[in-house]
Amino acid sequence: MTHHTPGHAATPSGQVSRCQGCSLCAHCLPLGLAPDDLEQFDAIIRRPRPLKRGALLVREGDPFTSLYVVRSGSFKQVVADTGYRENVTHFLLPSEVAGLDAVGEALHPTSVVALESSFVCELPFASLEALSDRLPALRGALYRCMSQELHRDQRLHCLLSFATAERRMASFLLGMSERHAARGYSPYGFQLAMSRADIGSFLGLALETVSRLMSRFQRHGLLAVRGREVTLLDLPALEALAEQGETRR
Amino acid sequence: MTHHTPGHAATPSGQVSRCQGCSLCAHCLPLGLAPDDLEQFDAIIRRPRPLKRGALLVREGDPFTSLYVVRSGSFKQVVADTGYRENVTHFLLPSEVAGLDAVGEALHPTSVVALESSFVCELPFASLEALSDRLPALRGALYRCMSQELHRDQRLHCLLSFATAERRMASFLLGMSERHAARGYSPYGFQLAMSRADIGSFLGLALETVSRLMSRFQRHGLLAVRGREVTLLDLPALEALAEQGETRR
């Protein structure tokens, strides 16, 4: 691993790897920073850190010190619900930020777990704060990140309140598709890094329901699924399901 | 409305009414600001604005310019779901902040509607930004506000994913109780400003279910309810329902 930079993947710590060369830069937190500012931003980053599948990036109750940007791989954010049920509240893909729910708090309210071998960039929040003193654009970027997450949470709230299982599932798949597409990958085919149980937990469904819906969607020609490999075959139909998903309530 | 200050309620615009004298100050956004800083904060506030029941404080799609702090009364935050269903995503009580989901965005993603006659303090965000350049504590307060909301959204996510109707309802009532208590009112008795339909929308339940649960709780001696007047009689029992609420899934 002391060879040369392995393409788009993150480099192990010790290697130089700058934001400027990162393929995610266009979607990442410092989006919109001027080149000079980006340089400064770059300077405060603790270089990519590797995590194996199942490893905890953040444990609920840990003191808050840093934000983390997913560089490669993926994570789930989980809350240990009252009464020993773990509940998945978010999935994080490359360029997405973990720890925002702890900004300005002392402790992390949620855990973040790697779903596969992954790398993260660590942003010590104190440095980030200090830097944002001088870079209003950075402050704006932080605000934008947080409010976007608030916004997404609200849409999720709607989904969980009112949508049938079918609609939730369709929305989830489309959401994944969009997020992959935004990063330059195909919106049609992708790997789900998380288990059916994780998806169920996230969507408020039993894992059996998730499985059944996948099968049903496949039977109806909306997608092809084999294990965690998904290929969306009929986006418009999925969108129709997700958008209005028939009347209910 | 040009008479004198009506007790603890907000004063109509035109009247002087400072943060320093506001009974909510202890829980409000500028919490923790030094007296001198509070003075400056005070200076950027547009003085309380009255809204009648049903009035829109913010309409979905409005350009974002300001945050609003509820001074008296209450609001619901609603999303016009895809397909013409309105979905309540939050209720706002005095000292709580509306508009955080639009910070750093161009447009408001949600509407905010008065549930009763209410007053709000308007905080032009540009001024807030400018001021927070000089007052790190203010920036911290903003961060804290946003991350707290993120945190609350996650707990809500858990509730909506996994909880029975009974548990949701108990949690909701306890949450209201807490928020009232935090403002110095009784945690036992309060008025619900919102309709059963609003509660149902918020909790992902049919309004009939909300009604039935209220009745059931009353029958079991957990509370007394008459219209929108609620008196919690057995907090521990409600907490038991809310906490573990029996196994499910």
Added chain:
DNA sequence: CGACACCTTGAATTACCTCAAGCCGAGTGG
């Protein structure tokens, strides 16, 4: 006093869950 919005309660339906069994694929070790 009638109109209207909101709330309550009942009866029937249903979407989703639970329980249970079997399958598949990957890793392990004989």
Added chain:
DNA sequence: CCACTCGGCTTGAGGTAATTCAAGGTGTCG
């Protein structure tokens, strides 16, 4: 190389919590 195991996935059958539909009650305001 095969048998074994183990976690994750699929599928079926049956049960149930919460919904929908429907009717009637209550309070409020013009």
